[in-house]
Amino acid sequence: MKRNIFIDFAYLVTLAATLGAVVVLGAIAAPVIFHTETLLNSAALDSFNAGIVMGEIFHRFSYWIYFLAFFIAVYEMVMYKNGQRDAIIFGSSATALFSALMFSAVYSPKIISMQRLGEEATQSDTFRNIHFASELDFKILATALLILFIRRLMLLKLR
Numbered sequence: 001m002k003r004n005i006f007i008d009f010a011y012l013v014t015l016a017a018t019l020g021a022v023v024v025l026g027a028i029a030a031p032v033i034f035h036t037e038t039l040l041n042s043a044a045l046d047s048f049n050a051g052i053v054m055g056e057i058f059h060r061f062s063y064w065i066y067f068l069a070f071f072i073a074v075y076e077m078v079m080y081k082n083g084q085r086d087a088i089i090f091g092s093s094a095t096a097l098f099s100a101l102m103f104s105a106v107y108s109p110k111i112i113s114m115q116r117l118g119e120e121a122t123q124s125d126t127f128r129n130i131h132f133a134s135e136l137d138f139k140i141l142a143t144a145l146l147i148l149f150i151r152r153l154m155l156l157k158l159r
Contacts, residue, residue, distance in 0.1 A: 008156055011075050012149060018068050019145040025061065026138055030054055048119040055112045062104035069100040072148075088151045096144035099137050107134035 033053050037044035045053065076093045110130050114121045121127060 007075075008152075011071065012152060012156075014068060014071055015145055015149040015152070018064065019142060019149065021061065021064070022138060022142045022145070025057065026135075026142070029057065033057075048115075048122060051122060052115055055108070055115055058103075058108050059112060062108050065100045065104040069097050069104075072097055072100075084155065086151065086155065089148065089155070092144045092148040092151065096141060096148055099141040099144060103134060103137050103141060107137060 032039070033045070034047065034050045036050065072093050076089065079089075107130060111127070111134060114124075114127050114130070
């Protein structure tokens with residue numbers, strides 16, 4: 001069966017771009033925003049306001065994550081139907097889907113709603129636990145995307 005290589009290419013580019021965005025947001029953007037005192041001579045952002053900025057960035061990124069989840073689900077279902085069944089791909093795509101939807105539909109909205117309650121709500125143990133879980137989920141998403149990208153690339157090469 002002949003397949004369109006452009007769809008495979010778009011899928012791999014989407015996975016790689018999202019992995020890059022996850023790494024950039026987690027390892028570059030967040031540390032810079034939360035440590036503005038090293039960059040600014042004037043008043044720096046306090047932790048609460050820096051959190052609001054990061055919350056908005058993650059809220060906007062969630063739209064891309066929803067697209068990614070949809071693309072992964074459709075692409076992998078088509079591949080499964082076409083006989084490309086692989087345990088590594090199944091596990092990594094299911095993990096990527098789950099963690100993407102948890103981040104965008106659960107963690108980001110909860111963090112933003114707690115931020116809207118004020119600075120005191122962000123000092124609670126509940127907020128810290130949700131924030132820690134969202135960071136862990138983001139790392140799981142990055143790992144699942146990396147594994148899915150590498151495995152799909154390997155299978156594409158074998159055809």
